Amino acid sequence: MAERKPRDLESRATEAREVYVPPTNLPDPDPRPGVAHRWIATHVLGKADPTNVSKRLREGWVPVKVEDYPELKLFGDPTSGNVEIGGLMLCAMSSEKAKARDEYYAKQAEAQMESVDNNYMRNNDPRMPLFTDRKTTVQRGAKFGSGSN
Numbered sequence: 001m002a003e004r005k006p007r008d009l010e011s012r013a014t015e016a017r018e019v020y021v022p023p024t025n026l027p028d029p030d031p032r033p034g035v036a037h038r039w040i041a042t043h044v045l046g047k048a049d050p051t052n053v054s055k056r057l058r059e060g061w062v063p064v065k066v067e068d069y070p071e072l073k074l075f076g077d078p079t080s081g082n083v084e085i086g087g088l089m090l091c092a093m094s095s096e097k098a099k100a101r102d103e104y105y106a107k108q109a110e111a112q113m114e115s116v117d118n119n120y121m122r123n124n125d126p127r128m129p130l131f132t133d134r135k136t137t138v139q140r141g142a143k144f145g146s147g148s149n
Contacts, residue, residue: 061092
């Protein structure tokens with residue numbers, strides 16, 4: 001009779017399954033320390049959008065050159081030398097500047113929401129409040145669960 005191995009020596013962990021991940025529409029550049037990347041629209045519905053590109057360049061985004069990112073050579077635009085795909089151009093910015101930009105817009109959005117809330121609550125009347133804090137509590141009676149009757 002064949003000798004059996006103990007069951008604890010057999011493990012499915014050794015049989016790693018391959019996990020399918022669908023491809024992304026836009027390739028991700030290799031991560032670089034201290035650099036944030038973003039795809040910026042240069043064309044919308046087949047029409048050039050120079051206003052958007054100009055705004056993003058003034059924010060501090062810099063177009064990525066193909067020679068700086070050899071992994072994206074396939075997607076280079078021969079006329080400009082930038083990495084472009086289907087009306088989108090890859091741009092880079094320092095991580096610190098990108099974080100400061102994100103914080104600025106987060107504060108701006110928070111201020112706008114606070115303004116909307118204040119404007120809405122201005123119409124509040126105590127006789128008919130827009131919001132009421134409904135709190136429920138659960139209490140046990142004095143004799144409940146004590147074992148005595």
